[in-house]
Amino acid sequence: GQQLNQSPQSMFIQEGEDVSMNCTSSSIFNTWLWYKQDPGEGPVLLIALYKAGELTSNGRLTAQFGITRKDSFLNISASIPSDVGIYFCAGQVLPGYSSASKIIFGSGTRLSIRP
Amino acid sequence: GAVVSQHPSWVICKSGTSVKIECRSLDFQATTMFWYRQFPKQSLMLMATSNEGSKATYEQGVEKDKFLINHASLTLSTLTVTSAHPEDSSFYICSARDWKDRFSYEQYFGPGTRLTVT
Numbered sequence: 631g632q633q634l635n636q637s638p639q640s641m642f643i644q645e646g647e648d649v650s651m652n653c654t655s656s657s658i659f660n661t662w663l664w665y666k667q668d669p670g671e672g673p674v675l676l677i678a679l680y681k682a683g684e685l686t687s688n689g690r691l692t693a694q695f696g697i698t699r700k701d702s703f704l705n706i707s708a709s710i711p712s713d714v715g716i717y718f719c720a721g722q723v724l725p726g727y728s729s730a731s732k733i734i735f736g737s738g739t740r741l742s743i744r745p
Numbered sequence: 746g747a748v749v750s751q752h753p754s755w756v757i758c759k760s761g762t763s764v765k766i767e768c769r770s771l772d773f774q775a776t777t778m779f780w781y782r783q784f785p786k787q788s789l790m791l792m793a794t795s796n797e798g799s800k801a802t803y804e805q806g807v808e809k810d811k812f813l814i815n816h817a818s819l820t821l822s823t824l825t826v827t828s829a830h831p832e833d834s835s836f837y838i839c840s841a842r843d844w845k846d847r848f849s850y851e852q853y854f855g856p857g858t859r860l861t862v863t
Binding site: 673736 | 749779781786787788789790791794836838840851852854855856857859
């Protein structure tokens with residue numbers, strides 16, 4: 631089946647530092663999504679990318695859809711304590727009213743901030 | 746808008762019993778809902794796709810007779826874990842697609858249900 635390789639698995643950073651994480655796949659995706667999950671809660675969508683090469687920002691977050699459609703990265707600038715959590719990339723094969731539109735999640739990046 | 750709720754938020758049951766988890770779309774109609782399972786420190790794994798009025802589509806390796814899914818209305822899908830065992834202990838998360846946005850990527854996630862089987 632389709633798999634997403636996400637790295638790094640975990641990060642310890644200082645408050646104020648920039649953060650970068652990425653996701654690669656052996657398969658092509660039509661849509662790349664980035665989610666954040668806090669402990670004991672469901673994931674929350676941060677950024678959605680629809681086109682190869684697309685670069686999208688949401689406040690301090692920036693994400694790009696790779697040209698090959700097989701990768702994406704997420705950057706967080708000037709990290710703050712509330713950025714702590716688990717970040718998941720996710721890919722969707724084809725939006726549409728079919729099972730093929732299911733979302734496949736990456737393995738996650740756990741972000742912690744050193745006090 | 747686009748709120749998905751789950752009930753209960755956590756449940757403890759004894760081994761061998763069955764437990765039902767509800768997923769509701771509160772302010773939209775969802776023709777498709779998805780059920781995920783997440784073990785500690787792991788990713789969300791899709792278990793099944795639930796379509797209103799029809800049988801659920803299960804992912805490879807997920808036992809359909811053990812994880813019964815019913816999507817009887819446009820706002821409610823239920824997941825019943827039958828004859829639960831300790832290895833079924835996990836965080837179960839549902840998501841729903843708004844029927845008006847059925848050609849888009851958007852899925853709205855519920856807050857999850859923590860199941861512990863003793």
